[in-house]
Amino acid sequence: MVRSSSDFTEKPPLFSPRYIGAYGVLVLVTLVQYFYTAGSSPGYVIDVLKAGSVMHATYINTATLSKQSSSKNGSLNSPQPEKLNPVASTSSWLQQVVNLYPPGSSNRDWTCTYCRIVQPPRTRHCHDCDKCVLQFDHHCIWLGTCIGKKNHCRFWWYIFEETILCVWTAALYIESLHLDIDKAWWKDFIGVILLAVLIFILIFLLLLLLFHSYIALTNQTTYEVARKKRIFYLRGLPDRVHPFSKGICRNIYSFCFSREKGFDLEAVPPLEELEARSAPYTCRDMICCRCC
Numbered sequence: 682m683v684r685s686s687s688d689f690t691e692k693p694p695l696f697s698p699r700y701i702g703a704y705g706v707l708v709l710v711t712l713v714q715y716f717y718t719a720g721s722s723p724g725y726v727i728d729v730l731k732a733g734s735v736m737h738a739t740y741i742n743t744a745t746l747s748k749q750s751s752s753k754n755g756s757l758n759s760p761q762p763e764k765l766n767p768v769a770s771t772s773s774w775l776q777q778v779v780n781l782y783p784p785g786s787s788n789r790d791w792t793c794t795y796c797r798i799v800q801p802p803r804t805r806h807c808h809d810c811d812k813c814v815l816q817f818d819h820h821c822i823w824l825g826t827c828i829g830k831k832n833h834c835r836f837w838w839y840i841f842e843e844t845i846l847c848v849w850t851a852a853l854y855i856e857s858l859h860l861d862i863d864k865a866w867w868k869d870f871i872g873v874i875l876l877a878v879l880i881f882i883l884i885f886l887l888l889l890l891l892f893h894s895y896i897a898l899t900n901q902t903t904y905e906v907a908r909k910k911r912i913f914y915l916r917g918l919p920d921r922v923h924p925f926s927k928g929i930c931r932n933i934y935s936f937c938f939s940r941e942k943g944f945d946l947e948a949v950p951p952l953e954e955l956e957a958r959s960a961p962y963t964c965r966d967m968i969c970c971r972c973c
Contacts, residue, residue: 695856704849711842715824718839723829724815726798729944730774775799781948783914790913801946802914803925805904815944818902833902834937837893844886851879899923900932914949919959924950 694700722728778791778799791799793806793813800806805817807827816830828836854876858869896902901923909915918924925947926932 695853704853707842707846707849711839711846714835714839714842718832718835719824719826721826721832721835723810723817723827723833724831724944725810726800726804726813726815727796729815729946730798732944777946781946783949783951786914802949803902803905803947815946816902817904818896819904828903833893833897837890837897837936840886840890840893844883844890847879847883847886851876851883854879897936898929898932900926900935918955922955922959924955 775788778801779788781802782791788799791801793800795806795808795811796813798813800813801815803816804813806813807817807820809820810827812827814827814829816833818828818833818836820827821836824836824839826832854872858872858876892903896906905912905915915924927935
C-alpha cells in the first residue's frame with residue numbers, strides 16, 4: 682500500500698500547538714523555580730541571632746520610652762538608643778539552646794568549631810557557604826546553595842517540576858523517533874544514545890523525588906539519614922523511630938509552611954517518648970490515626 686504525502690505531514694498529538702505551548706510554559710516555570718530556589722536562604726543560625734537582637738532592641742527601646750514618659754517632672758524626653766549587651770544576648774541564646782538538648786549533653790557537641798556559634802539541634806556548618814544552616818539537608822552544587830529549613834519545600838517543588846519536564850521530554854523524543862521519516866542510520870544511533878541518557882536522568886530524578894518525599898513525610902533530612910551514627914543525639918535510638926516526626930499530616934504542614942512559621946527550633950524528644958513510639962501499632966492506634 683502506497684502512502685500519500687498527507688500521511689507523512691500529519692503531526693502526532695504531542696506535537697500539536699496546544700501541547701507544545703503547554704510544554705513551553707512548563708519549561709519557563711521550571712526555570713523560574715530554579716532561580717527562585719537558588720536565590721533563597723536555607724535559614725542560617727546567624728539570621729536567628731539577628732532576629733533575636735532586633736526583637737531585644739525593640740523591647741529595650743519600648744521600655745526606655747515608658748520609663749521616660751513617667752518621669753517625675755512630667756516632661757517627655759526623646760528616647761536615647763541603648764546598645765545591646767552581647768554577653769546577655771549570648772547567654773540568652775545559650776540557655777535557649779540548652780533546653781533543646783537532652784539533659785547531660787555537652788556543649789562541646791553544640792558549638793561550631795568554625796564560626797563558634799552554639800548550634801541548635803539539626804544544625805550543621807556548611808563549608809561551601811561558611812555558615813551554620815538550620816535543619817541542614819545538603820549543599821546542592823547545581824543550585825549553588827544549601828538546602829535547609831527555609832527552602833527545602835522549594836527544592837522539592839523544583840525536582841518535582843524537573844521530573845515532570847523530563848517525562849514530557851522523553852515522551853516527545855520517543856514520539857519523534859517513531860515518525861516515518863527517512864534518516865541516516867547514524868542519526869538514529871545518536872538519537873537512541875540521547876534517549877538512553879534522558880531515561881537515566883529521569884530515573885535519577887524519580888529516585889531523588891521519592892527520597893525527598895519520604896524524608897518530608899517523616900521529618901528527616903538527608904544529613905540525618907546519612908550520618909545518623911555520627912550525630913550524638915541520634916545514637917542509640919530505637920530502630921524505625923524518627924525522633925522529630927510529629928505525624929504525617931503535621932510533618933507535611935511543617936515542611937510546606939516552615940518559612941511562614943519563622944525560626945521555630947525543634948527540641949530533641951526525651952528517650953522515654955521515643956521508646957513509647959517504638960511500640961508496635963495496635964488496632965486502637967490505627968483507628969486514632971497514630972501515624973498521622
